[in-house]
Amino acid sequence: MIQQKKYPFLDLADANAPYMDELREAAARVVSSGRYVGGAECELFEKELAAATGTKYAVGVSNGLDALRLILRAYIEMGEMRSGDEVIVPANTYVASVLAISDAGLKPVMVDADIETLNIDTSLLRRAVTPRTRAIMTVHLYGRVAWDDELEAVAREIGLKVIEDNAQAIGARYRGRMTGSLGDAAAFSFYPTKNIGALGDAGAVTTSDERLAATVRALANYGSDRRYHNIYKGFNCRLDPMQAAVLRVKLPHIDEESRRRRELAAIYLKNVQSTPALTMPLLPADPEEHVFHQFVVLAANRASLEEYLKANGIGYDIHYATPPHRQPCYAAEFAGMAFPVTDVIASRCLSLPITRTTSTADAEAIAAILADYKG
Numbered sequence: 001m002i003q004q005k006k007y008p009f010l011d012l013a014d015a016n017a018p019y020m021d022e023l024r025e026a027a028a029r030v031v032s033s034g035r036y037v038g039g040a041e042c043e044l045f046e047k048e049l050a051a052a053t054g055t056k057y058a059v060g061v062s063n064g065l066d067a068l069r070l071i072l073r074a075y076i077e078m079g080e081m082r083s084g085d086e087v088i089v090p091a092n093t094y095v096a097s098v099l100a101i102s103d104a105g106l107k108p109v110m111v112d113a114d115i116e117t118l119n120i121d122t123s124l125l126r127r128a129v130t131p132r133t134r135a136i137m138t139v140h141l142y143g144r145v146a147w148d149d150e151l152e153a154v155a156r157e158i159g160l161k162v163i164e165d166n167a168q169a170i171g172a173r174y175r176g177r178m179t180g181s182l183g184d185a186a187a188f189s190f191y192p193t194k195n196i197g198a199l200g201d202a203g204a205v206t207t208s209d210e211r212l213a214a215t216v217r218a219l220a221n222y223g224s225d226r227r228y229h230n231i232y233k234g235f236n237c238r239l240d241p242m243q244a245a246v247l248r249v250k251l252p253h254i255d256e257e258s259r260r261r262r263e264l265a266a267i268y269l270k271n272v273q274s275t276p277a278l279t280m281p282l283l284p285a286d287p288e289e290h291v292f293h294q295f296v297v298l299a300a301n302r303a304s305l306e307e308y309l310k311a312n313g314i315g316y317d318i319h320y321a322t323p324p325h326r327q328p329c330y331a332a333e334f335a336g337m338a339f340p341v342t343d344v345i346a347s348r349c350l351s352l353p354i355t356r357t358t359s360t361a362d363a364e365a366i367a368a369i370l371a372d373y374k375g
């Protein structure tokens with residue numbers, strides 16, 4: 001018999017349950033519309049996402065990886081980048097950020113992480129720049145904004161594009177501005193586990209650059225700017241209207257979703273102090289800079305923490321045990337390069353339950369159990 005976890009890490013069916021009536025209605029609307037690719041649901045979702053993000057344009061696409069690929073391919077088609085040009089990317093990211101750069105024929109240049117923010121260490125940016133650097137891909141990992149004055153200064157002084165991988169941070173704000181509107185272009189993922197999740201794969205690109213938006217849109221639709229007229233050797237990377245309709249139900253709840261995640265984080269942070277065995281995350285000065293896609297602690301001995309959590313029925317996950325530069329597909333390319341902080345994070349990180357399906361009482365119980373962890 002499989003033992004049920006007392007405190008599940010994430011239950012997607014439970015997370016979607018409050019939206020059941022609206023989701024049924026949205027699905028029925030798509031079925032009776034007779035329009036199963038493109039159409040009104042996609043156009044309305046794009047308008048609503050652009051408005052929510054504070055950008056001029058949003059283009060719905062098939063998933064987050066494709067959103068990143070399309071942005072880079074569009075810059076190549078626009079003559080802004082050429083094969084072999086370099087794109088700076090944090091070493092501590094989900095592999096998709098790096099895959100998109102490789103796929104476009106560009107060269108990923110990794111920059112190590114900051115042990116406090118777990119995001120790119122912007123003090124290392126300048127020394128990663130070469131004459132071939134064209135862009136910085138910043139990743140708001142775990143829902144924490146990866147943006148500061150130094151990143152802005154480097155991009156401006158050298159004339160680099162800034163692409164946000166916003167797959168994990170929809171709804172976060174930096175000095176009142178939404179992630180997804182901070183750089184030149186941004187990629188969103190609506191993978192079911194993300195803070196706003198579709199019922200399948202989905203993604204989007206946001207930008208206020210009209211030409212970039214038009215190029216991404218054409219590339220995602222076989223490279224055609226109008227029917228049967230192909231100006232690029234493109235792809236089929238479209239968002240489908242069923243997912244657009246689902247996302248239109250959930251998008252208006254983004255601030256409520258972020259607030260609940262911050263409340264749960266506050267319970268953990270209030271009740272559990274950092275010890276040599278367990279490091280709790282630090283909050284940014286402005287709480288709006290964090291939407292806690294994940295609540296990541298660092299354990300000096302992760303195997304022992306895992307045993308302890310299992311014994312206490314607490315669900316957890318690990319994001320990510322193997323960083324991109326150590327994946328088999330990248331090991332040769334990055335051999336001899338050291339990203340020591342990223343390696344430390346990969347060996348110690350552990351994610352605790354942080355979705356709306358965790359009740360306040362459950363979060364308090366989890367915190368009490370963690371506070372007793374001695375390592």
Ligand SMILES: *Cc1c(COP(=O)(O)O)cnc(C)c1O
Nearest residue numbers: 063064065094096097167189191
């Ligand atoms: C999920 C994710 C992606 C990829 O999104 P998909 O929709 O799964 O393709 C890219 N980057 C980061 C940081 C992610 O978390």
